[in-house]
Amino acid sequence: MSELDVRDAATPPEPAATPVPDPGLEEHVERYTDVDDRASRATYRQIVAMLGAVPVLVVAFVVVYFAVPISAEFALFGTTWKAQHVLLGGTVGLAILLIGMALIQWARLVMSDVEMSEERHPAQTGPEARAVLAADTKAGVEESGIKRRALIGSGVAGGLGLLVVPALLALGDLGPWPTDAVRAKTIEKTIWAEGIRLVNDVNYLPLKASELVVGQLVNAEPENLQALHGSEYQIAKAKAAIIVVRMDPNSIRIPDSRKDWQVDGILCYSKICTHVGCPISLWEQQSHHLLCPCHQSTFDLGNSGVVVFGPAARSLPQLPITTDADGYLVARSDFTVPVGPSFFERDSSKDFKDGDN
Amino acid sequence: MAKPTKIREDSPALAVQTPPEAPPAVNKLAPAAEWVDQRSGIGKVIKGALRKIFPDHWSFLLGEIALYSFIILLLTGVFLTLWFKPSMGEVEYSGSYELMRNIPMSEAFASTLNISFDVRGGLLMRQIHHWAAMLFVAAMTIHMLRVFFTGAFRKPRELNWIIGVGLLSIGLIEGFAGYSLPDDLLSGTGLRFVDGSIRSIPIIGTWVEFFVFGGEFPGELIIPRLYMVHILLVPGLLLGLISAHMALLVYHKHTQWPGPGRTQKNVVGYPLFPVYAAKAGGFFFIVFGVTTLMGALMQINPVWLYGPYNPSQVTAGSQPDWYMGFVEGAIRIMPNWEWHLGSTTWSWNIFIPFVGLMGLLFTGLALYPFIEAWVTGDKSEHHLLDRPRNAPNRTAFGVACMTCYGMFWAAGGNDIIATQFHVSLNDVTYFMRVAVFVAPVIAFIVTKRICLSLQRRDAETVLHGSPTGVIVRSPDGGYTEAHTPVSQGEAYTLTRHPQWTPVESGGRVRQRLSRWFAHGQIAKPTAEDIEAASHHAHPISPVDAAADETASIGSGKDAE
Incomplete structure (x- = not known):
């Protein structure tokens, strides 16, 4: 039987008739x-x-x-x-x-491999059943009285809709609300402060300026990180991690505003990428470039950490440092801008841009 | 107060002495089945389903793989929950993996090490679970491609297509939540990436970040929360959607490939009981067996090599599981566009590839059946599959989208490409920025040409028969190949597809799109063409074939 013979409203119109008639199911071939x-x-x-x-x-x-x-x-x-x-x-x-x-x-x-055929039916409910359904629905709506007492319907719908408010508000304590004050204490601040020593991130030994040689890079942390544990430690470390590099002062550009942020070519930058926050650590000694292994944003540490390649949009924040009485490197303050990835409320006008002085 | 019972004089129970006629033994259910049926009436449901017909084709197994890997994930996942501790509380490791002894780490990571090193079969279960997760998403993806390219998403299956898109999208979330749980260096880096990405959402990003992480990254809540999402919320949703997906599949009956005797009104194949029960059941065990052997022999996610999460460390070459690769690639090659307006920051460099690309992908997928139906004006039910070549624009569009996805995915390994092929990382990145736009266009053109060539070959085969492989030399020295007519069944299969006709109503855009969609197809041979060709038909003889290659013509009639 050809497909055309059995076509009805639910089967597709075949724009062109099949030029070859359907011969029907193949004969069963024994295995x-x-x-x-x-x-x-x-x-x-x-x-x-x-x-x-x-x-x-x-x-x-x-x-x-x-x-x-x-x-x-x-x-x-x-x-x-x-x-x-x-x-x-x-x-x-x-x-x-x-x-x-x-x-x-x-x-x-x-098992038997004789192919069988089963009839298909249109997905839709049959016309009689649809008529019954429509009539029943109509009867139900009539009996409910909602047509004459329309406010009940709106009331139920509105009431149910309004329940979304308590349901959502109940989730309000999922986390602290990032108001200006909360942000200032959390994502816009690190545990760096004036006088805090820079220490090696593995053995926590303080870094002496005189012991760093040109071309060297040290992964470092603030000395006060040791006192923290658990999630406090992780949260602090996720923002405070730094890299300390010593470069030849004559081969790099130090803007006037940052002359006293460094010690004889020893500069300190946030280790957290300004893109999505990976710790950056691939260091090209000769070009002074620092490459993020996650998404390959590249920053020029010889030029105040400006972006030279990749998806990051902002310079790597620089930590102002100096030395204490014993010659150890210490921070002069916290970072001057929030470290890490961008967020909507971040005032990014204070970040260093290429060409700033 | 209860009335006294009336006493009957006669006793019908005693009067009727003849035993009820026993039904013929062959039509009786097993006692256990009788027992259940008397209490549930389930026989009425099973009666229709037991001999339900399923068509046979390898491409119909792809969705089954997804279903079976989901079951494997449930089984192995339950095992893992017996030992895993979803806590970010700090402990000092004291298990049997010596390289990590006395190192502070989260309980989540310590318990993952415990499962891997101190629970017999624990590492096996972990690895089966991870491999099955990779397979789950891969099988869903390929199943979806099969449905797309064969047009199986068309009416009445649009709802099931949308459910499938839902399954795929929350399958990605499930996978991501799962591989974030061990709290190792790689998964922590993945979470850091998600944190940075969530923050990029304009206006509400910081709020979402604080609500998701319970404050600042990483905090101490994200792993317990992801654990709930991973083992309860999303699996529950997946289970519900899979049930709906299967119920609709059973209700619609499976689509089938066109062929002799296969029409819009029937489904041809083998019955569920016993053939499909054995085939599908057997296939479950094959998928399970293969994933178990993969878990035994192929290392995956060796978290003990990465170590506990440390926000100041990352491994070079870090990559997410494969199904997040396209987002990773988009993030990598996106130009660094960021707006600094007043005291706000708009991170388009992250928001567009992260939210934008995933949103585009899943919205586009969900809408496609409706867009195509609008363009073609086709409102009829379809149960016969399209051969991809017979819908050249759809097929070419699908391949173009796959190519675009593939380019983004490859860009997710731009560092690996650069180091393995010794090319500049920067150049790979610049190349990919162009390739994601240009490669799909090339893919579209090439695919469409291939589809049209295949259509031409089908027409040739119907008119002139198929090549026999017999090479004949003519008296004057030429060589030709003899052709033999195809069977009526094959000729029918090659000519039954509808030809696209553009809609003539609707607005200008719709009409233009419709004309474009219908454009460029090869007119299939008409009955007259075949008839005319068959007048040339000779009994196949090498001499005839050699004299005129096109003279050896097949037609349906000859084949019978």
Whole structure:
């Protein structure tokens, strides 16, 4: 029967009739396993063998679980493997796989493969049922009296709509509200302050200006970070991390406004990228460029941290430093602008722009 | 007060002595099934479903892979929750991984190490879970592409397409929430990225950041919150949407490829019981078995190599899981546009690639069926799939979108491309900025040409038969290949597709789009063409074929 003969409103109009009539379903072709007894028996054996391997693998799994210590390792193909992990996964994985393969072979080669056809019906509810539905809906609406007492309907809808307000307000304490005052104490401030020593970020040893050589970069933190723990520590560290570099003062540009922010070519910058906040650490000693490994924003530390490449839009904030009486590097103040990624309320007019002096 | 019971004189129970006629044994359900059915009537539902027909094609398995990997994720995920501690509280590690001993870290990270090193089978479950998550999103993506290119999203399946888009989008959130949980250096970097991205939302960004993280980044709430999202909220949504997706699939009955006897009014294939139950069930075990072997043999997310999260450290070459790669790439190649207006900052360099691109992708996907229906004016139901070549503009548009996605995705590895191929990172970035716009155009043109060529070949095959592989030399020394007529079934399959006709109503834009969509297709052979060609038909003989290559002509009639 051709498709055209059975078309109705729900089936698509065929703009051009099919030039070749539909010959109908193909004749069923028997499989090799249907006609050849040996092939059929071989398939049966194959399926049973696959299922028969499953209990063996499960026993092996149990043996491995108890007999192989969790720390045992072996070397193969030039790498070290965790013995228990690999053997547990290997045995149970293979067992599961074999069950799947056996089931599929059963379906493919043993079960009937005669194709069947089933009628389709339009997705829509039939016309009689639709008429009943429409009539019922109408009757229900009538009986509810909502047409004559319309305010009830608006009241219910409005009331339910208004419940959104308490539902949302209940979430108001998800976090502190970032008002001007809160921001000034949180994201616009770090634990740097006047006189705080710059310390190595691994061993917390203070950095002596005289011990830094030209070309050297040190990852550093404020000395007072040590006192913090847990989330306070993480929050503080996520803003206070710095890099200290010493460059030849004659090969870099130091603007007049920042002459006293550095000590003999030792400059200190925020380590937190002004793009989305990754810690920046790839240092090109000769060009004085610092590259963020996350999104490749590149900053020129020899030019007050301006962006020379990449998606970051703002210069890396510089920390004003000096030395204390013992010759150790100390901060002269907190950062003069908020560190890290931009946020809407951030006043970005004070950031250093290329060419500022 | 209760009335006294009336006593009947006769006893019908005693009078009726003949036992009820026993129904024939063959039509009786098993006792357990009887028991359940007497109490639930579920037989009425199962009766229709038991022998439901499903068509057979490899491309219909892609969605199944997604479903099965979701089940694997539920199973392995439950196992992981038994030990995982979603806490950012600081502890000193004291487990058996010696390199991390006495290092302060979050409880989340310590418990992840514990699962990996001290729970038997723990690392296996973690790795199966992660591989299955990768597979889940990949299978959903490829399944969606299959549905797109075959036109299976058309009426009446638009709702199911939208549900699918919902599944894909919240699947990304689920995956991201999941790989953020271990609180290792890589996942913490991912969270830092999300923090920076949320902040970029104009006007409300800072508020959203403070509400999501419970204050400043990283705080101590984000992991417990993501844990709830990951194991309760999103899986619940996924489960609900998957149920709806499956229910609609069953109700609509599966689409099928065109072919002899396959019409808009039927579905041809094998019954659910027993064939599809065994095939689909077996396929579940195959997917499970393969992911288990992957978990056993292929390392994934070795968090103990990255170490606990430290906001002042990052690994070079850090990348998210593959499905976030397109956003990562967009973030990397976006020019650094930022407005500084008064005392406000508008970070278009982050907002456009992060919110803008994801919004564009998922909105575009959700709207596509309606846009196409509007352009083609097609309001009819479709149960036969389009061969992608027969919808050249749709196919070319789809490939163009895939190419655009692929370019963004590749840009997410611009540093890896630069180091592996020894090219300049900056040049790769500049190239990608152009490629995301130019490559899709090239892809569109190339794909459309390929589709049209394939349509031409189909027409040739119908008119002139298919090549036999027999090369014949003619008396005067020329070589030609003999052709043999195709069967009526094949000729029908190659000619049954509708030809696009542009709409003639609607506004100018719609008419132009509609003309464009219908433009450029190859007219399929008409019955007259085939008839005319068949008049040339000779019995296939090498001499005839050699004399006139186009003379060996197939037609439906000859094939019968």
